[in-house]
Amino acid sequence: MRVLVVEDEKRLAENVARALRESAGYAVDIAGDGEEGLYLAESSAYDLMVLDLMLPKLDGQSLLAQYRKKGHATPVLVLTARDEKENVVRLLNEGADDYVSKPFDLGEFLARAKALVRRGKGQRSPVLSVADLELNTIERTVRRGQKEIALVPMEYRVLEYLAHRPRAVISKSELLEHLYDYNWEKFSNVIEVYISGLRRKIDSNYPVKLLHTVRGHGYVLRPERERT
Amino acid sequence: MASGSWPQTEPAVTSAAANEREARRWFATLRREAKRVGRPFSLAGRIIASVIICQLVLTAALTTVAVLYARRELRRGFDAALNGWAANTLAAVRYSDANVPDLLFDPALIPASSNARHPDLFEIRKSSGELLARSGALAPLELDRGSTFANFAVNSVPYRAVVLRQVPVLDREENISVPQRVTVIYAASLVGMHEQLAELGFSVAGVSLLLLFVVSAVAAWGVRRGLEPLRELAGQAGAISVLNWEFRPPAQASMAKELAPLTGAIETVLERLRESFRQQRDFTSDAAHELKTSVAIVKSTLQTLLQRPRPEHEYRAGLESMLEDCGRLEDLLGRLLRLARIEQWAENGMKRKLGTTEVTSTCEAAISRIQALAQARNIEIELIAPQEVHLQADPEDLEVIWVNLLENALQYSPAGSRVAIQVVRNGGSTACVSVEDSGPGIPEEQLPHVFQRFYRGDPSRSRSTGGFGLGLAICKAMVTAYGGQIQAVNRDGQGTEMRVQLPIQPELSSI
Known part of the structure; x- marks a missing residue:
């Protein structure tokens, strides 16, 4: 934000x-x-x-x-x-x-x-949830199911931004613009780093994947069973 | 600088306190005026009284003219009648039948008296002066030779007489070739005529008085009705309060030519009071903003420090910045209190014993107090004081003025420039001190406002140099308290000049 x-x-x-x-x-x-x-x-x-x-x-x-x-x-x-x-x-x-x-x-x-x-962002509750992922914006904690997930601050901020508007595709430039102050251009290549870190932490051990890349458009947070 | 005589212009903006003082003075004048006039009175009563007085004068004049005119006309008629009666009396004289005819008087032929109560009088004398006939009571009349009519009184009854001198007695048989002549005096009482006149007078006066009552009643009604807009106006004016500044003069009142100045005056006073209240409110709001912001800074610094455990150097930095902020808050409070105190002096006419102070020495003291700031900004302060000027003042008060003016000048002067303070005696009655800077000058539209409390032409800039916009307001309040004047003047392209005029001997009551 x-x-x-x-x-x-x-x-x-x-x-x-x-x-x-x-x-x-x-x-x-x-x-x-x-x-x-x-x-x-x-x-x-x-x-x-x-x-x-x-x-x-x-x-x-x-x-x-x-x-x-x-x-x-x-x-x-x-x-x-x-x-x-x-x-x-x-x-x-x-x-x-x-x-x-x-x-x-x-x-x-x-x-x-x-x-x-x-x-x-159209949210009422301070606890944002997508499927079994829960994000407490007050305590700034993330859990999936019963398991607490530790994120670095920037990963949390990316996830929080996406979680405020679940199912909406959010472009990389929007993420950059909303997560950094006015000299955000120089961070342009780090978003991928945080996205992959996030994906590893919240999705890798679960059959239902939440964080997806929409090629050419951006990122979206929505439950989707992995196609096998 | 333009020394000598400065224009005695009233500063365009007076502070709220000054406005209030003015309003108070105005009401005091009204009260004094009311005391001088004395008892309360009724306007309607005065108008009606003047109508009645006019009517009375008119009645008196009308009656007098009517009576005088009637008297002249009646007397003319009376005189004609007197002549007639005298001629009729003459007709009662005839010649005897003797050879040498003698005159006889036949009382049967005299006409009836014109007034029964006061009988007519007559006397007929032959040309020799021998009395031929006379009515009972007529005493010998001493009449001026030549005068035809005469007035006299018998037992204080007024009479008027006519004298027919040496009129020939004609003989009916025409035997007498040379008629004998007699003098006839005939007098009739004027009582009847006077009664007529009195009757006329009374009726004219009576009718006029009756009219007077009618006119007074109509006037009373009309005046009461005519003053209706005034009462409406009073009602409207009475409804004005601090909470309700709305003043809508009633339609009737605003149309009345006589009420227009009053309506205008009420509106002007109201506008001035409203402005003064607005300034007061702005001041309170500005002061609250400054104080609350200062507290908010300290509080937010404290809370930020407490949000999480921090390394020691962060605590130290936080404490240092808070100390700085507290200093600023202290400065703000000091200035606010000083301003309040000066305005209180000016308002309450606080009596103080003032010694004689040399102005130049107070300027030197002010310069030494502000020298550090000047050096920090690499600005030279020059004192130009060709002569000693003494005036009755507290040296500390003067120092406050100079320090604030110099501080302001330093704020607006570029580094490396020069600020001059000049002291001149202006004639025998005022001391003039001016402070000139070499800054960019003040935009013309801001000039009238620079003495307003919390006014900052360019807030970002003066904020960055630590000003609150109170320095010049303090100067103005102090100068006003001493009965002096302060003016901001732009010198063409060479910065700003602040001119202070102080009376050598201020009216002690105003301090």
Whole structure:
């Protein structure tokens, strides 16, 4: 998952980004002002935007309005110092999906961020399952049947992205774009490495294979009995 | 720089506190005015009273004119009648039948008296002066020679007399070739005429008074109805509150020419108050944003550190950054408190004993306080003070102003440039201090706002240099508290000049 943090207070942006990277395993980009934020949001694919309201150049509310007007559906979590009712109502009506008021609790912030990402993908439960594969996005653990499977962080992130939209074919470039921050091009040849690692760990000992390569299109997570 | 006389322009933007002060002054003036005028009174009552007074004057004038005119006409008629009666009386004189005819008076021939209660009087004298006949009570009349009419009183009853002098007595048989002449005085009482006049006067006055009552009643009704828009306006104005700024002047009131200034004034005051409240709210919201963000930074740093066990150097780095953030928070709080305190002085007229301070020395102190920052940015601060300027002030207050102005100038000046602070005495009454930087200048549209609290022309830049947008607001508040003025002026392509004017002897009540 890839998150855009639009926050002009550098230290706060760094703390939020660090928490998202460490505790949720998300790739995070930071924009220091509203214009940069809008530019990044429109030019890249994000699974979540964290938006401060008081921003230089373009304030958060205008950014949000312009972003939504152009039809972008990425969930937006607003950081606000003003949590009066009218203000919150206005924000939500402007197209925000949720808000936390400063000073916020980092745990609550992460929970809300994860929930928004989940909902953005059409999932409700924090535990994603495909056949007997279970992926707990809170604990970041994976099990197949009764057996817990240990993954390296990047393998987990690839699997989590695929598991959010089971049965959908997801291209390599989409995976790259959503799993790395803005210098993702240089990672282009590592996806295959993680896919093969994943396949070895979750599929090799089971008759029903879950992770498949659709040649020329990408990858898909769906139960399929191995043709013999 | 343009020294000497600076334009005494009112700064375009006044702070919320200043607006409130203004509103308060306005209400105080209203109250004073009310006290001077005295008891409460009714506008309707005043209007109706003036209508009644006009009507009374009109009635009096009308009655007087009517009576005077009638008197002239009646007297003319009366005089004609008097002449007639005198001629009739003359007709009662005839010649005797003797050879030498003598004049006789036949009382049977005199006409009936014009007034029964106050009988007419007459007197006929021969040309020799011998009395021929007279009515009972007529005393010998002393009449001016030549005058025909005379007024007099008998037992305080007014009479008017006519004198027919030396009129010939004609003989009916025409035997007399040279007629004898007599003088006839005939007087009739004026009581009847006076009664008529009084009657006329009373009826005119009576009718007028009756009209007065009708007109007053109509006026009272009309005024009450006419003042209806005023009452509606008052109702609308009364409904205004902090929660409801909506002021819709009733249609009638906005159409009334007399109420237009009042409606306009209410709208203006309301707009000003609303603006002041808006600024206050913005300030609170900005302050909350800054404080909450500062706390959010510290809190998120702490929580990030606690999320998982970390190596020692990460904890150390985290603690160091938190110490830095706390310093920033402390600075913010200090500035907010200082601003609040200065505005409180200005508002409450806090009395302080102020000694005489030499301005240049406070500038030197300010420069030495900010020297480290200037050196870090490789900027030279130059003090231009050709003469000593003394003014009544607390040296620390002045230092606060100069430090903030210099800090602002340093922020906007490129490294290696020069910032100048100049002290001039402007005539006998004001000290002028200006701080010039060699920065890019302030965009014209931002000039009026630079003294607003938390205003940052380019937030990203001043944020990066650690500003909150409070320094200039503090300067402005302090200068205002001393009854001075502060202005931001762009010098053509050579940066910005901040001009401060301070009165040499501030009004102590305002500090």
